[in-house]
Amino acid sequence: MDNTFTPIEARKPPSGAIGPIAWMKASLFSSPVNTILTVFFAYIIIRFVPPIIDWAFISANWVGTTQEECTKSGACWIFIKQWFSQLLYGSYPESLHWRVNLALIGLVAVVVLQFFLPQHLRRRVGWVSLLVYPLISLWLMYGGFGLETVSTDKWGGFSLNILLAFAGILMSLPIGIVWALGRQSEMPFVRVVCISSIELFRGVPLITILFMGSVMLPLFFPAGVQLDKLMRAFIAITLFQSAYMAEVIRGGLQAIPKGQVEAANSLGLGYWKTMRLIVLPQALKISIPNIVNTFIALFKDTTLVLIIGLFEVLSTIQAALQNSNWLGGHHIEGYVFVAFVFWVFCYTMSRISVHIEKKLDTGHSRS
Amino acid sequence: MSTQTKSSTIDSIVKMEKLNKWYGTFHVLKDIDFDVAKGEKIVVCGPSGSGKSTLIRCINRLEEYQEGSLTVDGVALNEDIKNIEAVRREVGMVFQHFNLFPHLTILENLTLAPLWVRKIPKKEAEATAMEYLERVKIPEQALKFPGQLSGGQQQRVAIARSLCMNPKIMLFDEPTSALDPEMISEVLDVMVELAEEGMTMICVTHEMGFAKKVADRVIFMDAGQIVEQNNPQEFFDNPQNERTQLFLSQIIDH
Numbered sequence: 358m359d360n361t362f363t364p365i366e367a368r369k370p371p372s373g374a375i376g377p378i379a380w381m382k383a384s385l386f387s388s389p390v391n392t393i394l395t396v397f398f399a400y401i402i403i404r405f406v407p408p409i410i411d412w413a414f415i416s417a418n419w420v421g422t423t424q425e426e427c428t429k430s431g432a433c434w435i436f437i438k439q440w441f442s443q444l445l446y447g448s449y450p451e452s453l454h455w456r457v458n459l460a461l462i463g464l465v466a467v468v469v470l471q472f473f474l475p476q477h478l479r480r481r482v483g484w485v486s487l488l489v490y491p492l493i494s495l496w497l498m499y500g501g502f503g504l505e506t507v508s509t510d511k512w513g514g515f516s517l518n519i520l521l522a523f524a525g526i527l528m529s530l531p532i533g534i535v536w537a538l539g540r541q542s543e544m545p546f547v548r549v550v551c552i553s554s555i556e557l558f559r560g561v562p563l564i565t566i567l568f569m570g571s572v573m574l575p576l577f578f579p580a581g582v583q584l585d586k587l588m589r590a591f592i593a594i595t596l597f598q599s600a601y602m603a604e605v606i607r608g609g610l611q612a613i614p615k616g617q618v619e620a621a622n623s624l625g626l627g628y629w630k631t632m633r634l635i636v637l638p639q640a641l642k643i644s645i646p647n648i649v650n651t652f653i654a655l656f657k658d659t660t661l662v663l664i665i666g667l668f669e670v671l672s673t674i675q676a677a678l679q680n681s682n683w684l685g686g687h688h689i690e691g692y693v694f695v696a697f698v699f700w701v702f703c704y705t706m707s708r709i710s711v712h713i714e715k716k717l718d719t720g721h722s723r724s
Numbered sequence: 725m726s727t728q729t730k731s732s733t734i735d736s737i738v739k740m741e742k743l744n745k746w747y748g749t750f751h752v753l754k755d756i757d758f759d760v761a762k763g764e765k766i767v768v769c770g771p772s773g774s775g776k777s778t779l780i781r782c783i784n785r786l787e788e789y790q791e792g793s794l795t796v797d798g799v800a801l802n803e804d805i806k807n808i809e810a811v812r813r814e815v816g817m818v819f820q821h822f823n824l825f826p827h828l829t830i831l832e833n834l835t836l837a838p839l840w841v842r843k844i845p846k847k848e849a850e851a852t853a854m855e856y857l858e859r860v861k862i863p864e865q866a867l868k869f870p871g872q873l874s875g876g877q878q879q880r881v882a883i884a885r886s887l888c889m890n891p892k893i894m895l896f897d898e899p900t901s902a903l904d905p906e907m908i909s910e911v912l913d914v915m916v917e918l919a920e921e922g923m924t925m926i927c928v929t930h931e932m933g934f935a936k937k938v939a940d941r942v943i944f945m946d947a948g949q950i951v952e953q954n955n956p957q958e959f960f961d962n963p964q965n966e967r968t969q970l971f972l973s974q975i976i977d978h
Contacts (some may be wrong), residue, residue, distance in 0.1 A: 395732065540831060620817075624836070624885070624889060625809055625812040625813040625841040626837060626840060627809060635825055639825075641828050
């Protein structure tokens with residue numbers, strides 16, 4: 358026997374094991390059922406996708422300014438084009454649209470800052486920007502202090518959805534955290550208040566809360582005190598989603614082993630430091646998918662404010678459809694457009710969440 | 725070196741008197757009288773459910789008790805959160821499952837409490853942390869996360885983490901029970917070294933070799949009571965109580 362080890366030279370895999378044909382065999386036609394499914398879906402794609410592409414792009418009407426110029430059989434995108442400004446800004450005075458734009462650009466900047474700042478600046482600048490931005494954007498949108506005032510009933514369109522959603526997200530996370538911690542409190546009074554309020558807001562449809570906020574809330578205020586309609590909608594949505602957020606975070610809190618708290622306590626960390634430094638960072642991290650899920654739900658829920666008469670993007674579409682110059686039935690174009698815009702935003706949020714998860718992953722199970 | 729240690733009550737750093745604890749209606753600790761002198765090394769053993777973990781967890785108030793009194797380093801442990809936190813600052817604890825913070829690096833695990841509890845400047849805290857990592861022989865792991873370390877390494881980090889707070893007493897709650905057999909000795913070595921430096925230690929463990937080597941006193945508990953306590957020589961060679969004899973025969977006879 359020879360005692361030296363000679364490695365066998367690596368050989369190529371047999372020709373049937375790799376390449377596109379092998380892949381198709383393995384993935385698409387591996388069994389009769391799989392073959393039937395493949396054929397079925399191929400049929401669906403061939404049958405439906407080309408007509409949709411034809412409608413949306415090839416036979417679509419892109420150029421022009423009036424309904425009459427929509428002569429081709431496809432989508433009448435002129436409708437969207439003509440109403441675009443309304444869809445984005447609502448009745449916000451045209452000469453002041455730059456203020457809305459600035460607020461939206463600021464929002465993008467604030468979000469981007471959280472990711473691209475160098476580590477040592479991110480803590481300080483990132484957090485400060487999150488706190489200061491809402492005030493600046495509120496000032497830009499509403500005016501005052503040298504800017505012309507634009508009352509909130511003029512705000513509208515998709516910018517209203519975005520700002521409402523962002524404000525809701527900024528508020529619902531901290532409220533949800535406090536609510537979730539309160540729910541686990543050892544003080545019975547705090548616990549009972551938190552549980553009952555969470556269950557109240559979670560157990561009632563958002564539309565009901567919006568109506569209550571819009572119709573009933575003013576009854577509790579002394580005569581003469583008026584709370585802005587938008588403010589009421591904002592409070593309603595925020596409380597509603599905060600209740601969900603609280604439950605999401607509670608799930609995360611419960612997943613943290615008790616030993617973590619014990620270790621922190623044994624080192625002399627008190628309740629708040631233990632929560633802030635040990636428990637919440639871990640609980641929030643594992644809750645990210647569900648937190649973003651709640652954010653996305655909140656964003657889509659902003660369309661519901663139309664029922665209390667705020668002109669967000671959907672109600673703007675409805676108004677446009679009833680305009681006497683555009684009675685040709687452009688429902689499909691309108692709703693497809695809104696659906697597409699929402700999808701782009703929600704998909705972006707979900708990608709950001711995946712990015713954050715990857716970034717925070719220390720890659721290894723907890724001890 | 726153990727001349728001044730032996731049960732001189734004036735020097736007691738832990739003093740339990742008629743301590744009683746219940747979980748609901750279950751009586752876990754019954755009339756425990758227990759003194760620990762400064763610098764003393766105590767090993768607590770006993771069958772599972774005998775209350776030994778609960779006993780040492782009372783000392784840093786991870787468990788509360790219902791009757792009796794407990795004084796640690798001159799501070800009465802009662803409901804007062806100020807007292808509890810004062811005691812916890814001076815008492816380190818090492819757990820069976822390490823309980824490192826998985827979202828922080830090893831170095832951050834070590835500096836967290838010095839930074840936030842002792843308010844020591846970061847540079848200084850990191851220097852101290854590295855010193856202790858050297859002592860437990862894993863300075864090269866400082867920037868890794870706990871999940872990347874073996875069980876034995878994690879437990880040594882856990883010991884170093886407690887030591888960074890410069891505690892007066894160290895509690896060990898079955899520190900080697902969750903380890904793979906080949907990693908037990910590296911952890912015990914660190915504990916022996918610590919004992920040789922004069923640290924006051926209370927260890928719940930079944931490592932009888934360790935007990936023989938470093939303990940000043942071995943305590944045997946069963947059913948929430950201290951059944952027998954003696955120096956290791958006497959305890960192992962000449963156990964007085966029938967229950968102790970049975971226990972020792974069970975853990976040694978296989």
